[in-house]
Amino acid sequence: MPHARISRxxxxxxxxxxxxxxxxxxxxxxxxxxxxxxxxxxCRVLVCGRDQDNLSAARALLRAGTRDPDHVEALxxxxxxxxxxxxxxxxxxxxxxxxxxxxxNAGTIQVGPVEAMDEQAFxxxxxxxxxxxxxxxxxxxxxxxxARGRLVNITSIGGQVAAPHLxxxxxxxxxxxxxxxxxxxxxxxxxxSVTTVVPGLMRTxxxxxxxxxxDSRREYAWFATAACLPGLSMSAExxxxxxxxxxxxxxPQLVLTPAAKAMVKFHxxxxxxxxxxxxxxxxxxxxxxxxxxxxxEQPGAEARLQFGTxxxxxxxxxxxxxxxxxxxxxxxxxxxxxxxx
Numbered sequence: 001m002p003h004a005r006i007s008r009x010x011x012x013x014x015x016x017x018x019x020x021x022x023x024x025x026x027x028x029x030x031x032x033x034x035x036x037x038x039x040x041x042x043c044r045v046l047v048c049g050r051d052q053d054n055l056s057a058a059r060a061l062l063r064a065g066t067r068d069p070d071h072v073e074a075l076x077x078x079x080x081x082x083x084x085x086x087x088x089x090x091x092x093x094x095x096x097x098x099x100x101x102x103x104x105n106a107g108t109i110q111v112g113p114v115e116a117m118d119e120q121a122f123x124x125x126x127x128x129x130x131x132x133x134x135x136x137x138x139x140x141x142x143x144x145x146x147a148r149g150r151l152v153n154i155t156s157i158g159g160q161v162a163a164p165h166l167x168x169x170x171x172x173x174x175x176x177x178x179x180x181x182x183x184x185x186x187x188x189x190x191x192x193s194v195t196t197v198v199p200g201l202m203r204t205x206x207x208x209x210x211x212x213x214x215d216s217r218r219e220y221a222w223f224a225t226a227a228c229l230p231g232l233s234m235s236a237e238x239x240x241x242x243x244x245x246x247x248x249x250x251x252p253q254l255v256l257t258p259a260a261k262a263m264v265k266f267h268x269x270x271x272x273x274x275x276x277x278x279x280x281x282x283x284x285x286x287x288x289x290x291x292x293x294x295x296x297e298q299p300g301a302e303a304r305l306q307f308g309t310x311x312x313x314x315x316x317x318x319x320x321x322x323x324x325x326x327x328x329x330x331x332x333x334x335x336x337x338x339x340x341x
Contacts, residue, residue: 005042006101006248018042018071019147020096022088024079024136025049025106027058028327029204030154033240034103039066041244044096048077048088048106058327079106079132085139099143101247103152104133104176109169109206110297111223112213115288121168121213129172130179137183141192148191152247153180157200157260161267161274164282165219184252193250197243200260201226201233205323207316208300218286220303221312228319232259236322301329 006019021038025031026047035045039062047062049055055074063069073095077084092099108128110121133153144151158166159173177196184194207224226232234257246254255261267274304312313320323329 006038018044019100020092020098021045021101021103022092022099023047023103023105027051027055027074029206030202030236030240031103031105032058032061032326033236034105034243035062036065037240037244038101039071041248043101044071046073046075046092046095048075048079050076050078052076054327061327079136080127084132085135088136089139089143098147099140100147100149101152102137102140102144102149103154104136105154106132107154109166109210110213111165111210111219112216113165113286113288114167116214117168122171125168125172126175129169130175133176134179144192145190150247150250151183151187151192151194152197152243153194154197154199155180157198157263160198161263162278164278165285195247195251196253197246198253198255198260198264199239200257202236202239202256203228203233203319203322204236205319205326205328207319208304208323208329210300212298212300212303214288215286216298216303217306220300222285224300224304224312224319225315228316230318233257233319236326
C-alpha cells in the first residue's frame with residue numbers, strides 16, 4: 001500500500017504543489033533516502049551538502065527517481081559556516097517560496113580512543129551536530145510556525161548511551177538530543193511538531209566516510225563490521241521510511257533498531273550495570289597507539305585499504321554496497337585491486 005502524502009495542516013494532499021522540505025546532509029546516505037521518501041510523498045525538496053560533485057550526483061539521482069524533476073533542488077553548503085542558515089533559507093524561499101519541513105541530518109563521526117582525540121575534534125562534532133542545527137532551526141522558525149510545520153532532528157543512540165571510542169560524536173549527539181527534546185516542549189503550543197530520531201546502526205555506507213584516529217586499521221575493522229552486519233544494523237531504506245512516517249504522524253520520538261531500543265531500556269533500568277558493560281566493551285576495543293606514532297586521521301575509505309585480506313570486505317559487504325548505492329563512494333573494487341596487487 002502506498003504511503004499517504006504529506007500535507008500542510010488544513011490543506012488537501014492534492015492541493016497546490018505540495019509542502020516544501022529542506023534536508024541537510026541530503027547528498028548521500030540516510031539524508032539522500034529521506035529526501036527521496038519525501039519526494040515520493042508529494043514534497044518539494046531542497047538538499048544540501050558540502051561536496052559539489054557529490055551533490056550534483058545526488059541531484060541527478062533524486063530527479064531521475066521522481067515524476068517532476070522541478071521538485072528537486074540542491075545547494076552546496078557547509079552548515080557550520082557563518083551565514084549558512086540564512087543562505088539555505090534564502091535558497092528555499094527563492095526556489096519554492098516557503099518551508100514546511102526541516103530535517104537536520106548533516107553529521108560527522110570520529111572513531112577512536114579518547115587519547116587520540118584533541119579538543120578540536122570535540123569542537124567540530126558539537127558545531128556540526130548541535131550548533132549548526134540550532135542556527136538553522138532558529139532561522140526556520142517563522143516558516144515552521146506559519147505552516148504549523150514539522151522539524152525532524154536525526155540524533156543517535158550515541159546521544160542517549162555513551163559508547164566507547166566515539167566520544168566527540170557522543171558529546172555532540174547528547175547535545176543534539178537535548179536540544180531536540182527541549183524544542184518539542186517549547187514549540188508544541190505554536191503548532192510546530194518536533195520529532196527526535198534516535199537511530200541505532202544503519203547500513204548507509206557511512207563507515208566509509210567516518211573519520212578514524214589512533215589505530216585506524218583496527219578501529220575501522222570493529223566499527224565497519226558492527227555497522228554492516230544484519231541483526232546489529234538495519235536497512236537504510238527501511239529507516240528512511242520509518243523516519244518520514246514518524247514525521248508525518250508528528251511523533252515525538254523514534255528509536256530505530258531492536259538493539260538500540262534494548263540498549264535504551266537497559267540503560268534506563270540498570271544504569272550502573274549498563275556502564276559496567278560499556279567499560280568491558282571498551283577493553284575489547286583497540287588500545288591507544290603511542291601519541292608520537294599516531295597516523296593522521298583517516299576516512300574509512302582509506303583505512304579500508306590497509307587490509308591485506310578480503311575478510312573485512314566480506315563482513316562489510318552489505319554496507320559497502322549501500323555506500324555505492326547511496327552516493328557515499330565510487331563503486332568498489334577488491335582490496336587487492338585497489339592496492340595494485
